[in-house]
Amino acid sequence: MSLLEMTTIGNAGWIGHAGPDQTAAKAFYAEVLGWTINDMPMQDGSSYSAAAVGETAIGGFSPMPEERGSWTIYFTVADVDASVATAEAMGASVVTAPMDMPGVGRMASLTDPQGARFALITYESMAG
Numbered sequence: 001m002s003l004l005e006m007t008t009i010g011n012a013g014w015i016g017h018a019g020p021d022q023t024a025a026k027a028f029y030a031e032v033l034g035w036t037i038n039d040m041p042m043q044d045g046s047s048y049s050a051a052a053v054g055e056t057a058i059g060g061f062s063p064m065p066e067e068r069g070s071w072t073i074y075f076t077v078a079d080v081d082a083s084v085a086t087a088e089a090m091g092a093s094v095v096t097a098p099m100d101m102p103g104v105g106r107m108a109s110l111t112d113p114q115g116a117r118f119a120l121i122t123y124e125s126m127a128g
Contacts, residue, residue: 006076007123013076014121015051015059019069022049022061037061043103072109074119076126080106083120087112 006013019025026037026049039047040057050057077083080098088094091113098108105123112118 007126009076009078011076012073013123014074016062016072016074016119017051017059017069018062018064018066018072020065020067022063022065025069026051026061070117072117072119074107074121077120077122078126080108080120080122084108084110087120 004011004013017025017029029035029051030037035051035053038050038052038057040050040060041047046063048063049061051059051061084094084098087110092110094108094110095117096107096109096119098106100106103124105121105126107119107121109117109119
């Protein structure tokens with residue numbers, strides 16, 4: 001089995017958890033899956049709790065509480081804005097419009113025509 005880099009186009013390179021109690025969610029997944037949870041400093045001075053398997057960060061926990069817990073898969077694309085436009089033309093709905101996250105990249109969240117939520121991301125490291 002080969003490993004894909006999170007910046008590989010089309011890869012599900014990141015997963016994000018949102019829910020009502022971030023502390024409880026982190027403890028649950030650390031125990032059930034053996035994840036290490038590390039706080040990653042962000043450029044704005046805040047921190048983001050990342051889940052790691054071994055030394056590799058694979059996802060994180062949103063600091064903004066949501067009523068119901070859910071996971072969002074971030075698919076890597078070359079151009080978030082173009083991919084959002086294509087998704088909309090194919091029947092997707094935009095949940096969060098494309099936005100820049102300093103130190104991370106440009107991202108948007110959508111629902112597909114069947115109602116499944118997903119996100120698109122172009123990492124800053126991909127900019128040429």
